[in-house]
Amino acid sequence: MSFVDLEGVSLTYRLGKATTLALADATLSVAKGEFIAVVGPSGCGKSTIMKLVTGLLPPSTGQVRVAGQRVTRPIKGVGMAFQNPTLMPWRTTIDNILLPMEVVEPHKRRFRRHRAEYEARAMKLLGTVGLTDFADKYPWQLSGGMQQRSNLCRALIHEPELLMLDEPFGALDAFTREELWGVMQALWLERRFTGILVTHDLREAVYLADTVYVMSRRPGRVVLRRSIDLPRPRTLETTFEPHFVDIVHELRERIHQEHAA
Amino acid sequence: MSDWRRNALRIAMPWLTIAVLLLLWEGVCVVFDVPEILLPRPTKVFSVFVVRFDILVAFCWDTLWTTVVGFLLAIAGGLLLGLAIGASPFIYSGLYPLLIAFNAIPKVALVPILMIWAGVGALPAVVTAFVISIFPIVVNVATGLATIEPEMRDVLRSLGATRTEILIKVGIPRAMPYLFASLKVAITLAFIGSVIAETVGGNRGIGFLMLSAGARNDTPTTFAGLFAIAIMGVGMYAICALVEKRMTRWAFRGEIVN
Numbered sequence: 001m002s003f004v005d006l007e008g009v010s011l012t013y014r015l016g017k018a019t020t021l022a023l024a025d026a027t028l029s030v031a032k033g034e035f036i037a038v039v040g041p042s043g044c045g046k047s048t049i050m051k052l053v054t055g056l057l058p059p060s061t062g063q064v065r066v067a068g069q070r071v072t073r074p075i076k077g078v079g080m081a082f083q084n085p086t087l088m089p090w091r092t093t094i095d096n097i098l099l100p101m102e103v104v105e106p107h108k109r110r111f112r113r114h115r116a117e118y119e120a121r122a123m124k125l126l127g128t129v130g131l132t133d134f135a136d137k138y139p140w141q142l143s144g145g146m147q148q149r150s151n152l153c154r155a156l157i158h159e160p161e162l163l164m165l166d167e168p169f170g171a172l173d174a175f176t177r178e179e180l181w182g183v184m185q186a187l188w189l190e191r192r193f194t195g196i197l198v199t200h201d202l203r204e205a206v207y208l209a210d211t212v213y214v215m216s217r218r219p220g221r222v223v224l225r226r227s228i229d230l231p232r233p234r235t236l237e238t239t240f241e242p243h244f245v246d247i248v249h250e251l252r253e254r255i256h257q258e259h260a261a
Numbered sequence: 262m263s264d265w266r267r268n269a270l271r272i273a274m275p276w277l278t279i280a281v282l283l284l285l286w287e288g289v290c291v292v293f294d295v296p297e298i299l300l301p302r303p304t305k306v307f308s309v310f311v312v313r314f315d316i317l318v319a320f321c322w323d324t325l326w327t328t329v330v331g332f333l334l335a336i337a338g339g340l341l342l343g344l345a346i347g348a349s350p351f352i353y354s355g356l357y358p359l360l361i362a363f364n365a366i367p368k369v370a371l372v373p374i375l376m377i378w379a380g381v382g383a384l385p386a387v388v389t390a391f392v393i394s395i396f397p398i399v400v401n402v403a404t405g406l407a408t409i410e411p412e413m414r415d416v417l418r419s420l421g422a423t424r425t426e427i428l429i430k431v432g433i434p435r436a437m438p439y440l441f442a443s444l445k446v447a448i449t450l451a452f453i454g455s456v457i458a459e460t461v462g463g464n465r466g467i468g469f470l471m472l473s474a475g476a477r478n479d480t481p482t483t484f485a486g487l488f489a490i491a492i493m494g495v496g497m498y499a500i501c502a503l504v505e506k507r508m509t510r511w512a513f514r515g516e517i518v519n
Binding site for chain 2: 005051054055056074075076077078080081084086089090100102103104138140154157158164210
């Protein structure tokens with residue numbers, strides 16, 4: 001039973017008279033609790049998929065279904081994290097993380113009266129990403145990696161069934177990025193939400209995902225679906241194992257074909 | 262130079278600059294024997310300040326309160342209008358050209374009309390201060406709203422936030438530094454507005470004092486009026502800057518900014 005379903009979805013952007021076909025005939029399905037990654041050359045419409053699944057953009061053709069419901073407008077309560085951490089500089093880290101609680105039902109109604117309970121919950125989450133001591137700091141007092149950890153916490157605090165990640169580790173240095181893969185995996189193993197990760201880092205995709213989709217050049221279409229049969233939890237050691245490297249190679253080859261075409 | 266001396270010098274700099282300028286002025290007046298009616302010496306202006314202190318304070322007070330009332334109304338109106346323009350593209354396209362057209366009108370031309378409506382008194386000064394200082398506030402607040410990161414908006418929309426919630430959670434806090442930055446410009450404009458109104462047709466305030474002193478060829482008093490306006494302007498600017506720093510510490514990243 002799939003949780004997220006894209007059936008022959010395409011999207012055409014219109015800017016004045018010019019039209020751009022950003023995504024062509026994308027079909028993919030994500031099972032409940034599955035973590036998938038979408039990779040492809042830049043400008044292939046990866047981020048468009050994020051907007052379509054969450055209903056921020058309506059598809060030009062085809063249909064998107066989430067939890068059996070056809071998506072026609074922004075669906076509620078999805079967790080989202082972008083490359084830009086988009087934390088609010090006027091809120092402390094913990095207040096930033098509590099933001100979804102002020103917006104998502106049923107927490108919204110309870111938030112004021114049960115603030116302490118929610119704060120405890122946020123602190124626990126901050127603990128799992130190693131930010132306990134930074135709860136009362138402002139985002140601009142945190143490093144880029146810490147900001148991105150807070151961003152993940154904010155995306156997960158309300159325990160969404162669906163988490164959308166748009167190159168969340170793209171702007172970080174290699175060490176921090178690899179460390180956060182571990183953090184992300186631990187969170188997923190604990191909560192088993194359905195995850196959709198858009199990235200251009202193939203190792204990241206293979207490390208985190210159950211299934212990797214490769215997209216073609218613009219107009220993007222899905223050209224390869226690859227199940228990742230590596231046991232979990234995966235570690236940084238895993239990334240040096242031959243099987244891991246083989247899979248990355250295979251994906252790399254496929255993307256090379258796209259660039260050559 | 263030690264840190265302490267560097268710091269002391271930085272604080273003393275504005276005063277030193279003023280002192281040097283006044284000395285130069287005084288010197289020029291003495292050396293070239295400039296007639297008082299053209300350019301009174303600063304010491305003369307200062308003595309007028311002392312001799313006529315009571316009158317100056319009374320007239321300053323009139324100017325100050327009309328300015329501040331007009332300015333406060335401009336904050337309230339500018340905030341509302343700025344939020345409306347920044348939040349809705351329709352209101353923006355409807356009101357913005359009108360606002361620019363209105364801002365292009367020299368405010369001095371409004372005063373006679375205001376006097377026909379409201380007579381001579383405090384009201385024309387308040388209204389002129391209001392209309393002249395509202396523009397930068399509206400533009401800045403609208404800019405603050407319009408420059409919200411699209412990702413921030415997407416995060417909130419996908420959480421299920423309504424437009425109003427996005428406005429309250431992101432829009433208004435985001436617009437605050439822009440609002441406070443505009444206040445520093447707006448308060449000086451508000452002084453210009455009220456003094457213009459007093460000068461064109463009033464029976465009160467520092468503008469009226471300067472005009473009537475000028476008519477009596479009492480140039481030192483006119484200059485004393487100018488100094489008084491400048492002092493009030495700097496004082497109000499300082500208050501706005503202080504409020505700005507207090508209210509939007511995050512926008513300065515916690516640093517001390519002058």
